[in-house]
Amino acid sequence: MYADALKNGRKIFAVAPMIDWTDRHCRYFHRQMSGHALLYTEMVVADAIIHGPRDRLLSFSPAEHPVALQVGGSDPAKLAEAVRIASDYGYDEINLNVGCPSDRVQSGTFGACLMRTPELVADCVAAMKAATSVPVTVKCRIGVDDQEPEAVLPDFLARVVGAGADAIWIHARKAWLQGLSPKENRDIPPLDYALVHRMKQENADVFLGINGGITDLEQAAEHLARMDGVMVGRAAYQNAGLLAEVDQRLFGAPHRETDWLAVRDAMKSYAESVMASGGRLNHITRHMVGLFQGFAGARRYRQILSTESTKPGAGVEVIDAAFAAVDIAAGPKHQAAEQRQAG
Structure with a gap:
């Protein structure tokens, strides 16, 4: 999917993974309005996949394709096992969460705090790649806490791509793991679109998508002029009607009134x-x-x-x-x- 997109200049529009929101019912609803949008699951923790009710956590309707599973974890062996299990369900992509700033995620030593350990993320990606034939991707922030994004993000990208990641989706904000709630982390840290755009300029052969603060399809189109993909979260959920315009406005589908x-x-x-x-x-x-x-x-x-x-x-x-x-x-x-x- 991503290699083909890079080769042929095909862009990808995605609806972001959102805990408590993008469950299978939500994805089925979103699919009624866009055939092209890539839909993401909520984050599912690797331990839950291994030990929990797999069918309830992983089952989805065939109508949802293309659909990506987002997993959380920091143990390469557990992530590989979770990916092997999930592969039987037919997902089009498996994505590693390196962006969630919640306390629960931090206590499990995964999510955005993994931005501090790019070498561990690389190990996780390599283990996941060895366990599946579908694309393995990463969703990350530009940095956390007092990190300097200009310094840490290029190194992070190089390590993760070197480990075999097929694509990286970048939320163009830092995450502050101390002092800000998950909700505040979606709004307060300033967006740095220019940095993400520059990362794409410097990594022409790597699929890089952008996320964060994108509220309409005009903004999405502007980013797609510079990036390989654009990911929209709350705006697509809270104003689901915008998805009805995605296929025509971003992918050149014939104009038709939404039925x-x-x-x-x-x-x-x-x-x-x-x-x-x-x-x-x-x-x-x-x-x-x-x-x-x-x-x-x-x-x-x-x-x-x-x-x-x-x-x-x-x-x-x-x-x-x-x-x-x-x-x-x-x-x-x-x-x-x-x-x-x-x-």
Whole structure:
């Protein structure tokens, strides 16, 4: 995937791995709007894969492809074992988390704190590569705490690429492991896009993607003019409608209006299958609340999904009611205004 992208100048747009958000229900929903986007799982710890309920942690719908599994860990042997197990599930990529700053991750000596030990990350990547035939990638920060990114990031990239990493996704912020919460680490450390762009200029033969603070497809396109890939996180989750424009605006797919009723019907069918297996409606609909931003009726849509789907006995009629509250034909308000002006 990544070698082909580099050879042919093909760009990659990805939805970032987000704990508690990008579960299999979320990914199925996102796939209804973009066929090209690379979707990432939540981070799954290597020990959990080895010792935990594997099917619950690793199973996913074939419709989610292309989909990447993100793993957390710092023991090369355990990571290799986790990768061997996960390979049987058919993921298109396996990614090592070297960017999460949470206390829980730090206590396990993995995530962003691994930026301090690039030689260990290289060992982990080499072990993972030996255990699978699919691409092995890394998602990292530009540095942590008092590290100087200008000095540590080039060395980190060189070591990890030397160990065989197929791609590196760089969150263009430092992580402060002491003094800032995970939420603050997503906003407070300043973005340094210029440094990440420069890393790409200096590593023409390495697939480098950028992440952090990207809120719309205009920004995504600007980064893709310089980078091999762009990864969007919270913006894609909280305003899922932007994914409906990815294939056309970033990948040249033929223009077509999004068939929102087809999205509705797909999610109804999916929800029925999940509930038939013991799941609950709100396990699915909680990921759909961010749809229809800017549409008339969006507030009522959110209210219906947020309140009705949690009630005992709630079924897919809740999805019907929520979609019916939206003036889909009028489109987002800014589009309607532009059409009136053009008329």
